[in-house]
Amino acid sequence: MVPPIPPGRSFTVRSVVAGLAVGTVICAANVYFGLQTGWVSIMSMPASLMGFAIFKVLSKHLSFPFTPVENVLLQSVACGMAIMPLGCGLVGVIPAMTDLLKPEERGPLNLSVWQLIVWSLGLCYFGVVFAVPLRKQVIIKERLRFPSGFSTAVLISVLHDQGHQSQKELDAAAEGKFAALVPRDEPLLASDRLEEEYDDDPGEDLQDPKHDWAGNMRLLLICFGLSGLYTVSTYFLPVLRNLPIFGTVAANTWLWTLNPSFAYIGQGIIMGAETTLHMTLGAIVGWAILSPLAKSKGWAPGDVGDWETGSKGWIVWVSLSIMLVDAVVSLAYIALQPLLGKHVARLSSDVYGRLRSSRVGKLLRLDAYEYTPLRNRDDEHASQRDSVDDAERRQTLTDDLDADAPPEQRIGKKTVSIGLLLSIGLCVLTIYIVFGDLVPVYATVIAVLMALVLSIMGVRALGETDLNPVSGISKLAQLFFALIIPQGHKSSVLINLVAGAVSEAGALQAGDLMQDLKTGHLLGAAPKAQFWGQVIGATAGAIFSSFIYRLYTTVYEIPGELFQVPTAYVWIFTARLVTGKGLPYMATEWAMGAGVLFVFFTLIRTFSVGKAWRSWVPGGIAVAVGMYNVPSFTLARAIGGIGGWIWVHKMKRSNTPMIILASGFILGEGFLSIVNLVLQGFQVPHF
Structure with a gap:
């Protein structure tokens, strides 16, 4: 008989090694997709x-x-690696600095791979350390939901057959939308998805609880291979990336093509129909209405695909306005929650009331609108709970929730204090090493301190809604720095970019660790193990993603046809806007109009959580992304979103195969794109 894991063995070398292996695949894929569309x-x-x-x-x-x-530790390490391409700015702010800064803005900068590593290591720690003191407040005391962390806990519990859960619980966890896409458009509330999943027959199991994992892995590998084969074939047949499905005129003049990428279809499955259709709405408004209008009126006289004089660059200002408005309204709601207590309590009551009556609510022993840790799930303990009356049971659950992990499993205050000082000092030092006097030390210090404050808002937003508004947080930081750095400063645009990048990194890392800590709290994992796992993953991810990014920028033209880095243009346009640069002709009027419109849309969505009609109100970030990305990516995502919705809601089939299929598609193209990188490096001819 195999002996059980020794007590307290939450941190194991084998889990760390496996987490690094899984994280490497995801990190490589995220560099590739991030450079294409800005999403990871x-x-x-x-x-x-x-x-x-x-x-x-x-x-x-x-x-x-x-x-x-151990599985909690593994996914903490892997996710720590996965977010680094975005957290270190390698898919947005770094391309803006190295390729889009003008000479009068002290650019473009030529950063070596070692400078990229130094920069990345400086940004990858302070958000992780700062998340630790927030844990007790938001997870133990306030018990915020963190729906993705909750869904991951359910999945891990099912995987390891704790309590012999059914396939239906696994599907319900999947409906929590596991892969948080960043920047993510909508709060994908696990509770809403779970309630839908159990509306029909809560007592019915779809199959034996011992799942056919060999079959699932076969599906994953098949999808990985198909997506990888398609990716390699696009190197030799580039036309596959831009099919002129609406005719050659629409394709060549107005950029309406379809990229039938398996990976983007997979992303659409993960995002869901609501988000992808909102993105499609943004594409229609931006590329089928505003782009032809700006071209015909002479507001954007250049080629449609030109960022400077064409309508591609003109409509991005409308997109940027929508993003800023959505961020300000959403974050203001989070900041003003203490004044909106009754409304928040009512929403929480509605959502949790539905969730706790579901099978998954019982699986996680959810009661009194709260989550209970999954540590004590044996039959004897369950029978003891059943024997007490309701009042005693409720009190027992509350006591369990208030109890933190054992002291030896927590991160010590000394570790947090020293770690925070060292990580802040490292960030300031590395930015000075990379940029020298171009970025004053005082500006970096202010940026880090502001990042810590904004990280609190990001973590709270993530806990309440499953949305970490990192793109909005970075834009708010850019707006703030426009007030403290004189417009005439010779490096004002560069300083603005650095400040936004620091804030985005802090909020992203703090939110990611907090989701993992929520998962660990539900499953009884040691917070200390997760913390060090995140640190290890962040370190490896910062170094690895820097090398991969440098390989791509060495072999490919960036920005170019394959890697358009649209978020880099959003970064640089925002920096120029807030530092006093003018907008193109008529862009101001249209941007203001779109901003006013989405103030109302965002407010409606904010105060209508749980309403059936909420999905019909456009989401700001999704619409904005549909505008600044060319339609080819958006259409592929829409196919995936609609296909996934039909499979689950119309055909009433299990969502598990769709998760595996989407994961295989994404990882296949992301990882096998390295083959295309090698082919391009050796200048193998295209057909």
Whole structure:
């Protein structure tokens, strides 16, 4: 008989190594997709799935079983790596600095791979350390939901067969939308998805609880191979990336093509129909209405695809206005929540009331609108709970929730204090090493301190809505720095970019760790192990993503046809706007009009959580992304979103195969794109 895992063994070398392996695949994919569209996939649940599969294959050779708390550590390491391309600004702010800064703005900068590594290491720690003191407040005391962390906990519990859950619980966890896409448009509330999943027949299991994981992994590998094969074929046949489905005139003149990428279809499955259709609405408004209008009126006389004089660059100002408005309204709501207590309480009551009556609510012992840790799930404990009356049971649950992890499993105050000082000092030092006197030390210090404040808002937003508004947070930082840095300063645009990047990094890392800590709290994992796992993953991700980014920028023209880095233009346009640069002709009027309109849309969405009609109100970030990305990516995502919705809601089929299919598609193209990178490096001819 295989001996059980030793007590307190939350941190194991094998989990860290497996997490780094899984994180490497996701990180490489995120550099590729980030440079194309600016979106990256954290993929916490696929990381848990892949990690479980690895140890399932090796189970006969293990000295003790692979446990849920090890899986929590594994996905913490993998996610720490996965977010680094975005957290270090390698898919947005760095291309803006190295390729889009004008000479009068002290650019463009030529950063070596070692400077990129130094910059990335400086940004990858302070957000992680700062998240630790927030944990007790938002997870233990306030018990914020963190729906993605909750869904990951359900999945891990099902994977390891705790309590013999059914396939339906796994599907419900999947409906929580596992891969937090950043920047993410909408709060994908696990509770709403779970309620829908259990409306029909809560007592029915779809299949035996011992799942056919060999079959699931076969599906993952098949999808990985198909997507990888398509990716390699696009190197030799580039036309596959831009099919003129609306005719050659629409394709050549107005950029209306379809990129039938398996990966973007997979992203659409993960995003869901609501988000992808809102993005499609943005594409229609931007590329089918505003772009022809700006061209015909002479507001954007250049080629449609030109960022400077064409309508592509003109409509991005409308997109930017929508993003800023959405961020300001959403974050203002989070900041003013204490004044809106009754409304928030009512929303929480409605959402949790539905969730706790579901099968998954019972699975996680959800009561009194709260989550209970999954540490004590044995039959004897369950029977004891059943024997007490309701009042005693409620009190027991409350006591369990208030109890933190054992002291030896927590991160010590000394570690946090020293770590925070060292990480802030490292950030200031590395930025000075990379940029020298171009970015004053006082500006970096202010940027870090402001990042810590904004990280609190980001973490709270993530806990309440499953939305970490990192793009909006970075834009708010840019707006703030426009007030403290004189417009005539010779490096004002560069300083503005650095300040936004620091704020985005802090909020992103703090939010990612907090989601993981929520998962760990529900499953009884040691916070200390997760913290060090995140640090290890962030370190590896900062170094690895810097190398991969430099490879792509060496081999490919960036920005170019394949890698258009649209978020880099959003960064640079924002910096120029807030530092006093003018907008193109008539862009101001249209941007203001769109901003006013989306103030109302965002307010309606904010105060209508849980309403059936909410999905019909356009989401600001999704619409904005549909505007600044060319339609080819948006259409592919829409196909995935609609296809996933039909599969689950119309055909009434299990969502698990769709998760596996989407994960295989994304990872296949993201990882096999390295083959195209090698082919391009050796200048292998295209057909």
